[in-house]
Amino acid sequence: MNKHFEDAKYYLGRAAETAKDGVKDELEPVRERFNEAVGREDEPEPSRLEKVQQEIGDLESKAEGEARRALTSAKGRIEKYRGE
Numbered sequence: 001m002n003k004h005f006e007d008a009k010y011y012l013g014r015a016a017e018t019a020k021d022g023v024k025d026e027l028e029p030v031r032e033r034f035n036e037a038v039g040r041e042d043e044p045e046p047s048r049l050e051k052v053q054q055e056i057g058d059l060e061s062k063a064e065g066e067a068r069r070a071l072t073s074a075k076g077r078i079e080k081y082r083g084e
Helices: 003-038 048-082
Strands: none
Touching: none
């Protein structure tokens, strides 16, 4: 691709991002008033502790699943060994 087109593509992308951010900033007060009118509140961002607790829970579930699969596999191999 011609260098000029690459530059143009880059700057168009930047312009689109900037425009998106501008529209978002302009509409934020409208969104807040709408949420107040319908009684909806923004959900707070999860704290760092909550994020870590969620990750630990996910890892625990994953470990349990892997352990169950390993046990099932081992049982199958033992049964196969005893059956032969």
